[in-house]
Amino acid sequence: MFDIHSIKRKILRIILIAFISILTLGYIFLKPAFNYLSGYLSKSEQVKANVLIVEGWLPGYALEMAYKEFEKSKYEYVITTGLPYHDEYYGIPENGYLIFYLKNKLFDINESRLHSIGINAFSELEGENRAHFNLYVNDSIVADFFVEKSKKKYRVDWKGNLKDIRTIYVQFTNDSIGDFEDRNLYVKEIIIDEKIVIPYQDNSEYDIGKLFGKNRIINNFNSSAQYARDRLLQWE
Numbered sequence: 001m002f003d004i005h006s007i008k009r010k011i012l013r014i015i016l017i018a019f020i021s022i023l024t025l026g027y028i029f030l031k032p033a034f035n036y037l038s039g040y041l042s043k044s045e046q047v048k049a050n051v052l053i054v055e056g057w058l059p060g061y062a063l064e065m066a067y068k069e070f071e072k073s074k075y076e077y078v079i080t081t082g083l084p085y086h087d088e089y090y091g092i093p094e095n096g097y098l099i100f101y102l103k104n105k106l107f108d109i110n111e112s113r114l115h116s117i118g119i120n121a122f123s124e125l126e127g128e129n130r131a132h133f134n135l136y137v138n139d140s141i142v143a144d145f146f147v148e149k150s151k152k153k154y155r156v157d158w159k160g161n162l163k164d165i166r167t168i169y170v171q172f173t174n175d176s177i178g179d180f181e182d183r184n185l186y187v188k189e190i191i192i193d194e195k196i197v198i199p200y201q202d203n204s205e206y207d208i209g210k211l212f213g214k215n216r217i218i219n220n221f222n223s224s225a226q227y228a229r230d231r232l233l234q235w236e
Helices: 004-042 060-072 224-233
Strands: 051-055 077-081 090-092 096-101 112-123 132-137 140-146 152-161 167-172 176-178 181-183 185-192 196-199 204-208 216-218
Touching (some): 051 060, 051 224, 077 224, 090 096, 090 204, 132 152, 167 185, 216 224
Parallel strands (some): 051 077
Antiparallel strands (some): 090 185, 096 204, 132 140, 176 181, 185 196, 204 216
8 A cells, every 4th residue: 555645755855855956056057147246236336437417316415425526526517317396395304494585576566554474384293393484574583383294374464565575584493303203394385465376486495504505495496307406506
């Protein structure tokens, strides 16, 4: 009589030996190819060139590194690449000022009375870690707000003549990063008297750090390539 269990054990032993043999042969024959590819792909060797290509999705610190590389290695040209890009809300990642220029927007509105100024914004985080901003009209602070995570409008009444408003600043004041994650502020637009809407795009610039410093981004870009270009030019 056949011992079924003995036959099964022999078959399993044969299968196991064949599997190990295939793995061993594969390792022997494929290891040199893997070693070659690994060595080839993992190398990072700078080549001599006169053009530096920078991808537009890079964060600010990486773009600054690219600029320093451009200066250090004496490139003649820099090319930025990227896709069409326009966010509904402008992300303010560091303490600074989002400056809206309104002089040419309100010059024909000669009304000296109580007006409402609204800021459409939201915070990256909520609760005790929510963002905070000061609101300036021209050079005077008129209000400050802690911003919720939900998108909403933050409103203040301002008395004066609209044609006298040159700028409105949104000053992000409490940027921080830690166990609570990264605290950022997002601003979409300014709304005056519930009817005049001024979006950040093409109407503002972001002054990083101190007001009227050299670290500034003009918000007139429509692609990540153009954004990276503007960031690189600001360090000239």
